[in-house]
Amino acid sequence: MYWFYKAVLIFAIVIPSVLALFSWHRRRAPAAIPFTVLMLALAGWSLGYVLELGSPLLASKLFWAKTQYLFIVLVPAMWLALTLEFAGLASWLKPRFIFLLAIEPLAVAFMAWSNDLHGLIWRSSTIVFNPGFATLDYSYGPAFWVHVAYSYLLLLTGTFLMVQVFARSPNLFRGQSIALLAGAFSPWLGNLIYVTGLFPHPGIDLTPFLFALSSPILAWGLFRMHLLDIMPVAFETAAQSMDDGLIVLDAGNRIVDMNPAAERITGLVASSAAGQVAGPGLFKVQGLSDGFLEPGKAGQEICLSSPEGAQWYDLQVSDLRDRAGLSSGRSVVFRNVTQHKRAQEALRRRAEELAAMHATLVDIANPYDLPELLGTIVERAARLLNAEGGSLFITEPDKRQVRCVVNIYKRLDISGQVLAYGQGAAGRVAESGEPLIINDYPEWPGRVTYPGEESSPAALISAPMVWRGSVIGVLNVIRAEAGRGFTPEDLELLCLFANQIAIAVESARLVQSERDQRVQAETLREVAGGLNMILDRKQVLELILEQLARVVDYDSASLMLISGDTLEIVVDRGFDHDIRRDVVLKLGDLEHICQVIEQRGPLIIADTSTDPRWRSLQQSDHIRNWLGAPLIFKNHVMGVLNLDKEQPGYYQTRDAELAMAFASHAAVAIENARLFETERSRADLIGMLQKITEAIGTTLDSHQALEMIVQTAQRAITADRVILFLWDDREKAFHAALPHPEDMAGSGLTLEQAESLAAMRIKPGQAPLMDLIQKSYEPVFIADAASSPLIPQKLVRFF
Numbered sequence: 063m064y065w066f067y068k069a070v071l072i073f074a075i076v077i078p079s080v081l082a083l084f085s086w087h088r089r090r091a092p093a094a095i096p097f098t099v100l101m102l103a104l105a106g107w108s109l110g111y112v113l114e115l116g117s118p119l120l121a122s123k124l125f126w127a128k129t130q131y132l133f134i135v136l137v138p139a140m141w142l143a144l145t146l147e148f149a150g151l152a153s154w155l156k157p158r159f160i161f162l163l164a165i166e167p168l169a170v171a172f173m174a175w176s177n178d179l180h181g182l183i184w185r186s187s188t189i190v191f192n193p194g195f196a197t198l199d200y201s202y203g204p205a206f207w208v209h210v211a212y213s214y215l216l217l218l219t220g221t222f223l224m225v226q227v228f229a230r231s232p233n234l235f236r237g238q239s240i241a242l243l244a245g246a247f248s249p250w251l252g253n254l255i256y257v258t259g260l261f262p263h264p265g266i267d268l269t270p271f272l273f274a275l276s277s278p279i280l281a282w283g284l285f286r287m288h289l290l291d292i293m294p295v296a297f298e299t300a301a302q303s304m305d306d307g308l309i310v311l312d313a314g315n316r317i318v319d320m321n322p323a324a325e326r327i328t329g330l331v332a333s334s335a336a337g338q339v340a341g342p343g344l345f346k347v348q349g350l351s352d353g354f355l356e357p358g359k360a361g362q363e364i365c366l367s368s369p370e371g372a373q374w375y376d377l378q379v380s381d382l383r384d385r386a387g388l389s390s391g392r393s394v395v396f397r398n399v400t401q402h403k404r405a406q407e408a409l410r411r412r413a414e415e416l417a418a419m420h421a422t423l424v425d426i427a428n429p430y431d432l433p434e435l436l437g438t439i440v441e442r443a444a445r446l447l448n449a450e451g452g453s454l455f456i457t458e459p460d461k462r463q464v465r466c467v468v469n470i471y472k473r474l475d476i477s478g479q480v481l482a483y484g485q486g487a488a489g490r491v492a493e494s495g496e497p498l499i500i501n502d503y504p505e506w507p508g509r510v511t512y513p514g515e516e517s518s519p520a521a522l523i524s525a526p527m528v529w530r531g532s533v534i535g536v537l538n539v540i541r542a543e544a545g546r547g548f549t550p551e552d553l554e555l556l557c558l559f560a561n562q563i564a565i566a567v568e569s570a571r572l573v574q575s576e577r578d579q580r581v582q583a584e585t586l587r588e589v590a591g592g593l594n595m596i597l598d599r600k601q602v603l604e605l606i607l608e609q610l611a612r613v614v615d616y617d618s619a620s621l622m623l624i625s626g627d628t629l630e631i632v633v634d635r636g637f638d639h640d641i642r643r644d645v646v647l648k649l650g651d652l653e654h655i656c657q658v659i660e661q662r663g664p665l666i667i668a669d670t671s672t673d674p675r676w677r678s679l680q681q682s683d684h685i686r687n688w689l690g691a692p693l694i695f696k697n698h699v700m701g702v703l704n705l706d707k708e709q710p711g712y713y714q715t716r717d718a719e720l721a722m723a724f725a726s727h728a729a730v731a732i733e734n735a736r737l738f739e740t741e742r743s744r745a746d747l748i749g750m751l752q753k754i755t756e757a758i759g760t761t762l763d764s765h766q767a768l769e770m771i772v773q774t775a776q777r778a779i780t781a782d783r784v785i786l787f788l789w790d791d792r793e794k795a796f797h798a799a800l801p802h803p804e805d806m807a808g809s810g811l812t813l814e815q816a817e818s819l820a821a822m823r824i825k826p827g828q829a830p831l832m833d834l835i836q837k838s839y840e841p842v843f844i845a846d847a848a849s850s851p852l853i854p855q856k857l858v859r860f861f
Contacts, residue, residue, distance in 0.1 A: 072112065078105040096143035103140060106133035115197065120189055123198050127187075131174035135167035135209070138216035145220035170209045182206070307375070307396035310382070313389060315340050327375060327396045340394070363399070374403040408551070436468045439537070439563050444470065446559065447523070447539050447552050455481070455488040455536040461668065461711065464492045464536055471519070471540050480711050486510040487524040488536040495533050497557050498524045501547030523548040525556040527564040534564060602735040603633040606728045613724045614717050616705040617684070621693075621728075622647070622655070623701040629655065636706070652677045658690040659699050664718035665690045669710040682706070689713045691725040695733045703728065750774045768799045785819065785860060787832065795823040796832055815860060822856070829854050
């Protein structure tokens with residue numbers, strides 16, 4: 063018979079081992095861990111018993127009997143843990159409960175291995191020979207019977223839990239309950255027969271053998287009934303954990319029970335409210351009508367305040383009927399519809415915002431001047447987000463800065479403010495291209511400080527205006543009241559609005575630019591025509607600065623003409639006092655002027671206080687922004703046109719282009735005036751020479767003829783003094799030809815100087831100037847007579 067028992071026991075080892083392996087792979091499922099340990103304990107118990115039966119000696123049989131106790135003590139505890147999780151009472155399996163549950167198994171296992179010292183588990187053991195094999199027969203000690211009582215207590219507790227689950231579970235879960243109860247019943251029945259000695263063959267423990275019978279049942283429950291895949295959840299657990307409030311009433315509308323959510327909603331405590339008649343006066347809820355308990359009542363909403371904000375509930379009342387279909391009570395459900403209400407409110411607000419944004423976009427699609435359009439955009443953005451103000455910055459990428467072009471925040475005027483990229487909210491958004499929410503602006507580290515903290519915004523939201531991948535502007539919306547911050551939904555709406563208006567802004571800017579260019583071109587044509595109509599040099603110079611103001615705005619302006627390596631300021635406008643014309647300006651001392659001349663193009667100095675190229679001149683302390691344009695005629699730079707502003711960063715590339723175009727027309731007008739003046743002077747000189755010739759031909763008085771020559775030369779050359787030297791062939795020397803003493807007043811000479819010159823004879827070699835003229839027959843120009851070696855010292859005092 064031993065081979066039969068051995069085969070049955072091996073079957074009892076293999077099946078639990080396979081079940082343990084399968085459940086271990088699903089160890090994340092509820093009850094999988096205790097089920098795995100239970101199956102391993104059953105397999106270990108059976109394996110130990112096989113080895114005990116196969117051992118011939120008493121000592122080896124006792125060793126395997128003690129080894130079995132390592133697994134035997136686990137079975138009751140794992141059964142209880144399994145049934146607790148299966149019944150939905152896993153919350154009991156806390157560390158403290160597990161520690162208490164492990165005390166008895168550990169103590170029994172220790173006493174089994176130390177039984178030789180105290181005999182508490184078994185007092186004696188003998189070998190009993192049965193047909194085909196030998197078994198052990200024990201005389202049990204007191205600890206053994208305590209362990210048996212403890213094990214059966216755990217078994218009965220777990221069985222009671224499973225019976226409860228069976229009674230209240232649907233058919234699917236009842237199959238699972240049957241599988242567990244049947245799998246546990248047969249081994250424990252065999253163990254009871256063995257312990258009480260009712261089996262006719264002493265020493266044979268039926269428990270491991272019956273494991274082989276229960277294993278297929280457990281396998282059926284695991285694979286067919288999805289034992290670890292679908293677990294029954296007790297109604298109490300579901301009701302206790304649900305967010306909706308649940309109150310159960312009897313037929314007289316008396317409270318039977320309520321879950322924690324209902325306690326929180328109604329302000330009642332279930333233990334004290336039980337038995338009280340339900341009604342609006344009992345519940346501490348505002349808004350309940352007298353007939354709220356009528357069956358089928360639904361749609362009544364109540365709102366309660368909570369730390370998480372307002373909470374909305376929908377009231378639903380249903381009849382509870384027994385098996386005969388008679389009403390046995392009512393269930394009152396307070397269904398939490400807060401998320402639904404909030405979603406509805408968000409959708410309503412979103413619809414209103416989108417409608418307002420659509421109306422705004424339709425409105426700004428109409429033709430607008432750019433400044434008017436930008437102002438409308440900021441006003442609509444502030445209105446869209448229910449804010450007190452806003453501003454709009456336009457980017458200047460070449461300077462890596464943004465400029466405020468519109469501001470409707472009344473507490474603080476930032477119109478015209480310039481921020482570098484990364485500075486303040488607008489500069490940071492322009493640099494990163496990412497929107498920004500600042501709900502505590504006074505505490506924000508990157509804020510721009512303003513005079514008077516009370517004028518600073520409380521909250522600010524900033525969105526980039528993107529056109530073809532580039533940020534063309536930044537739209538700010540401001541709230542002044544503390545505590546009224548912006549939400550991510552506000553930011554999303556503003557970003558959508560900013561992206562849409564970027565198209566309108568860019569279109570308006572293109573239209574405005576084309577219109578401005580057309581006006582500027584017409585203005586340049588008018589200016590050029592006006593300049594070319596005037597040939598008087600002084601009038602032309604004055605008119606240049608007057609007409610320049612029509613093309614490019616300036617606070618002050620001046621015009622410099624080049625003479626060698628020096629500059630002469632020939633006309634100025636907008637200065638407090640007239641600029642001194644006698645001050646000699648060296649080109650080498652004015653780096654910004656030299657750069658304009660060398661590059662033959664316009665130059666902008668955005669801020670003269672920080673640019674090292676700037677060289678301050680007289681009365682130029684007010685200049686913070688400077689624009690210079692060269693005056694070029696026939697590829698020759700004749701001078702520089704200077705435009706000044708007190709505001710840093712005012713002039714832009716377009717201003718430089720206009721100034722350069724104007725300077726081209728101005729250069730032509732100046733050159734025309736110079737040519738006209740030269741021709742007029744030449745004509746005057748020819749006329750005077752013709753008169754002199756006619757006068758000389760009609761008189762025989764040499765003194766009168768000489769006087770006419772001197773006077774005519776003085777008028778023609780615009781000289782202070784004219785002295786005529788004649789060559790005397792007899793004396794071989796030059797002598798001064800002077801008028802009569804009574805006519806000396808117009809010669810510029812005193813009587814003493816005239817007498818000295820009359821007596822003077824200048825022979826060849828004494829005056830290099832006269833020798834040079836006599837030999838070359840060419841005129842000679844001397845800038846400084848006092849230092850020239852061509853003029854002898856005796857003649858210097860006459861020049």
